[in-house]
Amino acid sequence: MNGIHEGWFSEIQDDLWPGQCFSLKVKKILHEEKSKYQDIKIVETETFGTCLILDGIIQCTSRDEMSYQEMISFLPMCCHPEPRKVLIVGGGDGGVAREVVKHPDVEEVHQVEIDDRVVDLSKQYLPNMACGFEHPKLRLTIGDGFEYMKQHKNEFDVIITDSSDPIGPAVSLFQESYYELMKNALRKGGIVSSQGGSYWLDQDYIKKTMNGCKQHFAQVAYAVTSVPSYPSGNIGFVIGSLDTSRSLRDEPARKFTNKEIDKMGLKYYSTAMHKAAFTLPRYIEKHFYES
CATH class of the missing domain: 2.30.140.10 (Spermidine synthase, tetramerisation domain)
Structure with missing residues (x-):
């Protein structure tokens, strides 16, 4: 190819x-x-x-990766009041790991990536992202995320699925059965975040993914970020929560000041961006939440 x-x-x-x-x-x-x-x-x-x-x-x-890595990581972590233990499925370039370890509440980060060659090559050619693999909070497992979660039930506060698009080895990560697997691996009140595609390209597929998530999570929302090198220039995340006490689309459970944001080295995410990410064009909002 x-x-x-x-x-x-x-x-x-x-x-x-x-x-x-x-x-x-x-x-x-x-x-x-x-x-x-x-x-x-x-x-x-x-x-x-x-x-x-x-x-x-x-x-x-390397020009625009931060908008994806920061948002898929900090949106779910800041929706959770105390994200102590986080699981990353996929993310072989190391970018999500780099961001997750920055959150001051996070104590343990476990990552499962199926393709060791992506990890090795990212360390060689994308060191500014792969530096996430070197952090002491992180434990990397090369293997199948499905099998890993089957063996680790009720363990995680947040699960982030950083997958490629729904073809090839990543296709199963967009199915309803995957959300059931994630639910079983979460602690009470846990939150998941998955790459969800762009609403400009396939609204019905996104809604199908959200409906699959709704089978197992009390709350489901879709958030967006801008990534110029992705098709249509934006991409979304399907976020599910087991917690019924607060809406995912309200203010984040954890807010950071601009000083704290700068100290963590975040370039894209902020509390203001968090809230804005859940604001959708009216016709998309109606399609995802009202139809």
Whole structure:
């Protein structure tokens, strides 16, 4: 699978995003290989820095990765009043781990990534993200997240699923049975956050994912962030909570001052951004919550 032609990488996925593509000018191909699970490319681009590509789909670029990593991590953690123990499923580039360990309440972070080659290559080519693997709070397991959660019930306050899109090895992470598995691995009042796709591209699929989450969680909400290198320029997160005492769409349970935000080194997330992330265009809000 080679999406590079005449110096440009083009992300063409007709099954997921028919009729469109996003292209980046490539300065240099840093690495290419086929791992046990997926095609891996790492390229240096003209304007977006280093880019990780899995099965022809952009996973992150060094220019805009913080908006995704910070929001998928801090949205659920700040919805929880005391996120002591966190599980990350996926996230082989290390970006989510880098963010989760910053939260002052977090004591333990466990991560399960199925493809060790993504981890190794991220350490080599994306050190500003993979630094998350070096933190003493983190324990990394190379393996299957499904099997891991089956063996760790009622253990976690927050579970974050940092997956690629619903094709290939990540397809099962968008199904209703996966939310049941996460629920069983959570403590009382636990919260989950999963990559949920863009409402510009497939509203019905997102609603289906939310409905699957609703089968097992008392509250379900959809939040968005801006990521220019992703299709349509934004992406959302499906967030589920077992806690019925506060709405996910209200003020966060944990608020940080700007001084605290700066001390943690956050570039995108803030308490104001947290609240804004749950504000959707009216027609999307009606589709997700009223229809």
